[in-house]
Amino acid sequence: MSSLFQLENASVKYGEAEVLKPVSLTVHAGEFIAIAGPNGAGKSTLLSLLAGLNAPSSGTCRFVNTPAHKWPRRDFARRVAVVQQSEPSVFPFTAEEVVCMGRMPHRKGMYESEEDHVAVAKALDTTGMTAFAQREFRTLSGGEKQRILLASALAQSPEVLLLDEPAAHLDLQHQVQLHQLLRDLSRKGLLIVAVTHDLNLAAAYATRLLLMHEGRIRADGMPASVLNSDLLQEVFHVHIELHRRASGQPWLLYGE
Amino acid sequence: MENKSARWAFALIFSVSAMIISGLIAVLAGSHHLNLTRALHGVSPDHEILMELRLPRALLALWTGGALSLSGVLFQALLRNPLATPDTLGVSSGASLGAVLAIFFGWGARGGISGVSVAACVGAAAVLVLVVSVSSDRGKVSSIGLLLAGITINVICGAAIVFLANLVGFLKSFAVTRWLMGGLDPPEYSTLLWLTILLTPVVLLVLWHGREWNVLAVGDTWAATRGLSTTRLLLLGCIAGSILTGAVTALTGPIGFVGLIIPHALRMWLGADHRILAPCSFLLGAAFVAICDVFARTILAPVEIPVGVITALLGGPFFIWMLRSRRAGIRI
Numbered sequence: 001m002s003s004l005f006q007l008e009n010a011s012v013k014y015g016e017a018e019v020l021k022p023v024s025l026t027v028h029a030g031e032f033i034a035i036a037g038p039n040g041a042g043k044s045t046l047l048s049l050l051a052g053l054n055a056p057s058s059g060t061c062r063f064v065n066t067p068a069h070k071w072p073r074r075d076f077a078r079r080v081a082v083v084q085q086s087e088p089s090v091f092p093f094t095a096e097e098v099v100c101m102g103r104m105p106h107r108k109g110m111y112e113s114e115e116d117h118v119a120v121a122k123a124l125d126t127t128g129m130t131a132f133a134q135r136e137f138r139t140l141s142g143g144e145k146q147r148i149l150l151a152s153a154l155a156q157s158p159e160v161l162l163l164d165e166p167a168a169h170l171d172l173q174h175q176v177q178l179h180q181l182l183r184d185l186s187r188k189g190l191l192i193v194a195v196t197h198d199l200n201l202a203a204a205y206a207t208r209l210l211l212m213h214e215g216r217i218r219a220d221g222m223p224a225s226v227l228n229s230d231l232l233q234e235v236f237h238v239h240i241e242l243h244r245r246a247s248g249q250p251w252l253l254y255g256e
Numbered sequence: 257m258e259n260k261s262a263r264w265a266f267a268l269i270f271s272v273s274a275m276i277i278s279g280l281i282a283v284l285a286g287s288h289h290l291n292l293t294r295a296l297h298g299v300s301p302d303h304e305i306l307m308e309l310r311l312p313r314a315l316l317a318l319w320t321g322g323a324l325s326l327s328g329v330l331f332q333a334l335l336r337n338p339l340a341t342p343d344t345l346g347v348s349s350g351a352s353l354g355a356v357l358a359i360f361f362g363w364g365a366r367g368g369i370s371g372v373s374v375a376a377c378v379g380a381a382a383v384l385v386l387v388v389s390v391s392s393d394r395g396k397v398s399s400i401g402l403l404l405a406g407i408t409i410n411v412i413c414g415a416a417i418v419f420l421a422n423l424v425g426f427l428k429s430f431a432v433t434r435w436l437m438g439g440l441d442p443p444e445y446s447t448l449l450w451l452t453i454l455l456t457p458v459v460l461l462v463l464w465h466g467r468e469w470n471v472l473a474v475g476d477t478w479a480a481t482r483g484l485s486t487t488r489l490l491l492l493g494c495i496a497g498s499i500l501t502g503a504v505t506a507l508t509g510p511i512g513f514v515g516l517i518i519p520h521a522l523r524m525w526l527g528a529d530h531r532i533l534a535p536c537s538f539l540l541g542a543a544f545v546a547i548c549d550v551f552a553r554t555i556l557a558p559v560e561i562p563v564g565v566i567t568a569l570l571g572g573p574f575f576i577w578m579l580r581s582r583r584a585g586i587r588i
Contacts, residue, residue: 073484077483082477090473091338093528104483
């Protein structure tokens, strides 16, 4: 397995606040990594470091040997796609036009190529959004928007998919479908890194779980080994009951 | 997809026709009935009216409408705000301040170029440089930074203009007011030539980047993760939009509303894709100002009304009617 991202003591400061303490991490193709942790743990910051949107304040974050933020943006975008939390748009773009924007790094001219149309149609099909193609993006429901944003990232034909809470706004069926899709993509060799709050889904589908707390990676490994009730109670400050499914996957119940 | 190409082709053909027809109307209509045969055969005064008054004025009207409307579309995309106008960055306030300074100090024409126009160009350029340098942070420029800097500089220029207007004497005060109302005076052909040389490449550049404006109009991060260099594109767009606004404002004074309603109306019709929105805005913006100028010249003839008054009086109610009669949905 080739390593795609390599972080060495990478940290991020906003002004005086060090929101990400020095982190070292190696990430390979074909992994499905879930990043979990309480609010403000540094999950999104770590993700934007991987996306090359921030430069680390100290240390390095390399994507294939070159610091992620120093990559020519277009070359980087051909390999790495990012799904942010819902993008507001004030203009009346159709869902299809939003998906089409994912083809931007592959553009050859002012108009879409045949290849672009094929990729867009496939992304809409994969996310089950073909019927919504001509709807105005702003009029879609939260979950539908989320799936269009995912389709836009898939249209980018990336090797790496970085997602910030992709299951937010999704109903139960679509949460499960999303995780199935991400698992299938990772089995085809894509690297998936997703920030999530749903530990049960992460445990069921991810191959690796990073548990973050106060700007640090508190635990890193197979979900079954990372999820233990003492650690979770320390990090999340709620009472957690750890069960096992028949398959051996951890299954959490939480409350007061 | 075929459906979309057909719609775009129709929209383009419609817009080109509208611009040509409006241009012809602007040349032919006026307080003096123009006999075209006589004018083309060099018979006075029809010939002079056509060649020295109507034609240059119509060409200026077309350039003005096209440039302001295109600049409106561009700034709305760059600032991600459908209420942005060519003046949101303060460029036309800067031009006005330059012009008012020129009137205040009595800078006359030199070599056929009006001192007021030159000062207006300088004012527009100075505001652009100021806005960009104020809003850039460690080599990066953001939409929200530009918006805030633009609004602030707009207010400062506005206050400076009022301050100066209170200092100048009565005669100059009239010149200031007249300039600030905006109007189309028949320009020299050399001026029109310069305008064309300056604006043609800018217009083509803006139209060429339609797909980029689409992505940038959604968000800075959105554009960055799709491989665009957002700072470079924002700067390119701001400079292009400012040249479009600054150059025509220097000749006509501020003319409002065009850059707001034409793009809005077209978005309702064509959607948000800048590859069709931008060219149609340019063409129909040109048509709109040419027609407004016909009204400005004729309704109270021989008295002329500033064309900015007509764009607002004609465009405003039309726009409200359009907002009311739009079909279901919340298209802006």
